[in-house]
Amino acid sequence: MSVDVSASDRLAEPRPCGRCSNTALLRLAEFCPDCIAQIGTNPDRTEYDAWRAENHRRVVEGEA
Known part of the structure; x- marks a missing residue:
């Protein structure tokens, strides 16, 4: 099986x-x-928690 992936x-x-x-x-x-791994393994969870909250908001509001 071949898959054609065009430049567009x-x-x-x-x-x-x-x-x-x-x-x-x-x-x-x-x-x-790489950034998800960095924020996910950082002992300070502030950035990771904010990223997760934003993802949750996008899903709930239908943006994702």
Whole structure:
């Protein structure tokens, strides 16, 4: 089976992370996996809790 991914395929386009601005193909709620790992393993949970609350709000309001 072959998959044709054209240059205009917006799903496969690298996008900037909302936290570090590095480009990534995979972003979860605007953050790249590296940033999610950093905030998730930080002993100070303030940023992680705020990120989770924003994700919850997006889902509840239908933005996600």
